[in-house]
Each structure stands twice: as C-alpha cells, then as structure tokens.
Amino acid sequence: MAKAKQLPTFELINKYNEETEKQHEVAAKHREEVTHAQALVQALNFRYEEAVKDAVVNNADNAQLVDELSEQLTKAERDLANKKRMQQVAASYNKRTITRKDVERELKTFQNTYQSEVMKPAMKELRKAKEAYISAYLDCARKVAHFDEQARHAFITVNPSYKGYNVPYSVGFTTRDDVSSKSLTDADLRELSRGLQPSSLKPLMRAVREASGRIYYVPVEGDNE
Known part of the structure; x- marks a missing residue:
C-alpha cells in the first residue's frame, strides 16, 4: 500500500479563524485598557474623597493634595472616556471580511x-x-x-x-487464519466501514506514522503468503 496522497483542505476556514482570533485580540486589548483606566479612576476618586473628608472633618492642611488629586482624577476620567471611545471605534472597524455565509x-x-x-x-x-x-x-x-x-x-x-x-483430500484454505488473511470477512467489512485497517491484514502490513500523527500502512518485507 503506497503512501497516501495529500488531500486538499478547506483553506477558507483558516482565514475565518484568523479573523476571529484578530477580533478577539483587538477586543481584549481595548477591554484591558478600559479596565485599567476604570481601576485608576476608582482609586483616585477614593483618595480624593478621603483627602476632602480629612480636610473637612479633621481640618487637615492638605489643600495642595486635594488640588493634585482633583487634577489627576480629572485627567484619569478624561483618559477613561477616550479609552471607551477608542473601544467603540475599534469595534466598528474590527469587522470580519469573511462571514458565516461565505x-x-x-x-x-x-x-x-x-x-x-x-x-x-x-x-x-x-x-x-x-x-x-x-x-x-x-x-x-x-x-x-x-x-x-x-x-x-x-x-x-x-x-x-x-x-x-x-x-x-482438499486444497484451498487450510485454517481459519488462512481464510481471514486471504479473503474479506464480515469482520474486515465492519472495520473498513469505520475507516479502520482490518485487523486480519495488520500482520501483513507495517504502520507508518506521519509527523501529523496520521497512520497509514505499507506491506511488510518478505513473503506474506
């Protein structure tokens, strides 16, 4: 049995999967950026509120800190708004060129x-x-x-x-193994229907495994009679 010929593959599904992976990567990138920006806003807002509370309740002399936190919070909120907008725009442009119908x-x-x-x-x-x-x-x-x-x-x-x-006096098949090795049996047909190499032929064949893991069989050397 000669080495099996390379069969054609459906390449479009690979391109479809590549687009899907790219979509997921872009979405994940912007989602992560928005998440980080939101975390920063929350952290700065907490620090700002604590500083204001300290100034009011404890009469702390922290006006400069309050101003700095206010500026940082404003900048972080602006950055968060920008990140969210970029996420929206990315989603609108990150469309696939190959559809399910294609x-x-x-x-x-x-x-x-x-x-x-x-x-x-x-x-x-x-x-x-x-x-x-x-x-x-x-x-x-x-x-x-x-x-x-x-x-x-x-x-x-x-x-x-x-x-x-x-x-x-008789000639022809001499044993049950002789029958199964030289003719097609019901067991052979059942295995063939499942896409398997019939067990009765395996002693006469040598398994060859390709790098992909696929196995095919070739005749063993020597007399198989």
Whole structure:
C-alpha cells in the first residue's frame, strides 16, 4: 500500500479563524485598557474623597493634595472616556471580511469539487479493486472445485465401497487464519466501514506514522503468503 496522497483542505476556514482570533485580540486589548483606566479612576476618586473628608472633618492642611488629586482624577476620567471611545471605534472597524455565509457557500463549492476530483477517481479505483477481488476469489473457487472433482473421482475409483461424500483430500484454505488473511470477512467489512485497517491484514502490513500523527500502512518485507 503506497503512501497516501495529500488531500486538499478547506483553506477558507483558516482565514475565518484568523479573523476571529484578530477580533478577539483587538477586543481584549481595548477591554484591558478600559479596565485599567476604570481601576485608576476608582482609586483616585477614593483618595480624593478621603483627602476632602480629612480636610473637612479633621481640618487637615492638605489643600495642595486635594488640588493634585482633583487634577489627576480629572485627567484619569478624561483618559477613561477616550479609552471607551477608542473601544467603540475599534469595534466598528474590527469587522470580519469573511462571514458565516461565505464559509457555508464556499464549503458547498469545496464539497462539489472534492466529490468530482477526489472521490470520483477513488470510487473508480475501489470498483476496480472489487472486480479484481471477485475475479480472484471466483478463480480460487473454480480451481478448488476442479481439484475436488479430480480427487473424488480418483478416490472413489480405488475405493468403490466408500459411501461418504467428502474425501480425505482438499486444497484451498487450510485454517481459519488462512481464510481471514486471504479473503474479506464480515469482520474486515465492519472495520473498513469505520475507516479502520482490518485487523486480519495488520500482520501483513507495517504502520507508518506521519509527523501529523496520521497512520497509514505499507506491506511488510518478505513473503506474506
């Protein structure tokens, strides 16, 4: 079994995800800036109110501190307003160019292309493999039947009193393992329907793992008969 051919991928979803990630990064950046600005305003407002309270209640000589905190608070509130406005503007400009409908529409096109360019040739090869398998299986059956006829005729000729049907000579499959390793079984078909390498063939195949983690199988060296 040759190395599997690289299959086409739906690239638009990667661009869609890139835009989504960019949106999240921009939103997170402005959200963090607004959060920090709000925290600063709250901290300065608390200090300002405490200074004013100290001046009124305790007659503290802190007019300069009150003025400084007032200026800092005004500046922080102005900065917070600016940060919020930038967050709003960023949200309005941070629009995606690829929409959900774009993805769904292109996915339908990808489906049609994949069906015609990938699946149609693959199904054709599968049909050829099916015909070859059936032909080989029927050829084996014909040859077994021919031997059975020859053996029965010869054995009955030299044993005219033998009343049985089967004679002690046979060819073809000799064991259950022989059957499963050289023909398709129900178990093989069940595993194939799940996209799995049939267990009956694994002793004849060698697993190869790609860097991506995907596994495919190639024939082992030596005689597999």
